[in-house]
Amino acid sequence: MKKLFKGNSESPESTKIKPEMSVERSKESKITDPNYTRDKLYKKGVSLMADEKMDDAVRAFEGALQVDPGHVDSLLKLGYARFHMGDLAGSMDDYNKVHEIDVTNSDAWNLKGLIYYRQKNYEKALECVEKSIDTNPTDGMSWYNKGCYYSLLNHIPEAIEALKRSIEIDVKNAKKAVRDKDFENVRADDGYRRIVEVVVLESVRQGYHKVGQIVWTTMLGKTEVEDAARKLVEKGLLIKEERNVGLSKVEEFEIAPELAAKIGVEKKGLFGTTKKINPLLIQHLKEISEAVHAVKTAIEKGDVEEVIAKMDVFIDPSKRGAQMIEHFFEEHRDIRLFKIRLTDKGYEYLQANKQKMIDLFDHIESQTTKKLRSETTQNT
Numbered sequence: 001m002k003k004l005f006k007g008n009s010e011s012p013e014s015t016k017i018k019p020e021m022s023v024e025r026s027k028e029s030k031i032t033d034p035n036y037t038r039d040k041l042y043k044k045g046v047s048l049m050a051d052e053k054m055d056d057a058v059r060a061f062e063g064a065l066q067v068d069p070g071h072v073d074s075l076l077k078l079g080y081a082r083f084h085m086g087d088l089a090g091s092m093d094d095y096n097k098v099h100e101i102d103v104t105n106s107d108a109w110n111l112k113g114l115i116y117y118r119q120k121n122y123e124k125a126l127e128c129v130e131k132s133i134d135t136n137p138t139d140g141m142s143w144y145n146k147g148c149y150y151s152l153l154n155h156i157p158e159a160i161e162a163l164k165r166s167i168e169i170d171v172k173n174a175k176k177a178v179r180d181k182d183f184e185n186v187r188a189d190d191g192y193r194r195i196v197e198v199v200v201l202e203s204v205r206q207g208y209h210k211v212g213q214i215v216w217t218t219m220l221g222k223t224e225v226e227d228a229a230r231k232l233v234e235k236g237l238l239i240k241e242e243r244n245v246g247l248s249k250v251e252e253f254e255i256a257p258e259l260a261a262k263i264g265v266e267k268k269g270l271f272g273t274t275k276k277i278n279p280l281l282i283q284h285l286k287e288i289s290e291a292v293h294a295v296k297t298a299i300e301k302g303d304v305e306e307v308i309a310k311m312d313v314f315i316d317p318s319k320r321g322a323q324m325i326e327h328f329f330e331e332h333r334d335i336r337l338f339k340i341r342l343t344d345k346g347y348e349y350l351q352a353n354k355q356k357m358i359d360l361f362d363h364i365e366s367q368t369t370k371k372l373r374s375e376t377t378q379n380t
Helices: 019-032 036-050 054-067 072-084 088-101 106-118 122-135 140-152 156-169 172-177 181-186 190-205 211-218 222-234 257-263 279-301 304-315 321-327 329-345 347-352 354-378
Strands: 238-245 248-255 265-268 274-277
Touching: 036 054, 036 072, 054 072, 072 088, 072 106, 088 106, 106 122, 106 140, 122 140, 140 156, 140 172, 140 181, 156 172, 156 181, 156 190, 156 321, 172 190, 181 190, 190 211, 190 222, 190 248, 211 222, 222 238, 222 248, 248 257, 279 304, 279 321, 279 354, 304 321, 304 329, 304 347, 321 329, 329 347, 329 354, 347 354
Parallel strands: none
Antiparallel strands: 238 248, 265 274
16 A cells, blocks of 8 residues: 555654643743644544544544645645545645645645545546645655556556656665566566565665565565575675574574675664664765755855755755655655745845755754764764
C-alpha cells in the first residue's frame, strides 16, 4: 500500500507538568494565542484520525475551519479523512479549496492524484502527481506514486525511473515497492531487480545477515533474496561467509568493508541491542551546519538572489535536499515555502520575514549540533 500522507502525527502535550502549571499555561494561551481554538480543534481531529474515528475527526476539522476558513492543514486533513470514508467528491472539494489558497501546495496535488487512483483514472492521477513534483521535486511520496501510476499504465521504463528517484530520496521506498502489487507489471524488468538488490543490501546494513532473516524482514521470496545476494557478492558489495552451526554450515552476508565505511552499518549486539556506526551521517550533518551558516549570512546581508541560491542547497536532492527530508522534514517544507515566497515577492518579503528565517535556521543549527554530539559520542 502506498504512503498516503506525510507522517506529521501530532502527539498530545506532555503530562509531566504540574497540574497548576498546566492550567496557568492554558489560560495564558487562550488570551495570547489568537489561533488557540482553531489549533485545539485541529489537534483533536488529528488525534481522532489516529484512533480511526473518522466521523468525529471530520467534525473537529470542520470546527477548526469555522474559526479559520483558510487553515490549509485543516483542509488537507479534512480531505484525507473524507478520502478514507469513501467521500471522494468531498475530499476533492477540500483539496480544491487548498489550491484556491495556494496553487503550489504539493500535498494537495499528490492527494488529488490518489483520488483519481482510487477511481482507476491513472492518466489524471499522473497529471496531478506531476504537478506535485513540479512544486516539490524532493517529495519521495510523489515520485513513488508516479512510479505506481506509470506501472499501472504499463509504461515500464518511466515507472522504474520514477521509483528509482523515490528511493534516492528515501531508501525505505525500495522495501515498500517490492511488496506493492501496483508494480507487478515491472517485476520482470532488470531495473526492478536492481531495486530488489537495494532492499537486500539495506537489510544486511541493518544487521540481518542470513537469508532467512532477510526474507522475514523484507517479505521477499527466498529465491529472490538468494539471487540478489549472489549478484551483490559478484559486484563486490557483499561478502559471503560460511559459519559452522552444529553439524551444518550457514551462509551469512556482510557489507564489504569499503562500502561499510561510506554508508555505515548497524551491528546487532548482545541482548538484541543495536549499535549504529554511521560516518556518512556525521559528514551530512556537518555539511548541513556549514550550509546553515552560509544562508544566515546571506539573510543578514539582505541579498534576495543569494538567499534563494543558499536555500536551494537545502531543497535540491543533489545537494542536501535528501538529508533535510530525512532529518528535518518540517523545516525542509518551511524552507521550500520561504523560497517560493522570496521568488514571487522579493526584497520586501525578505525584510518582513527576516527574523522568522533566522529563527528557523537557528533551530536547524541547534538540532544539528545535538545530533552531531550524539553521533560523535556513540562512535567513540
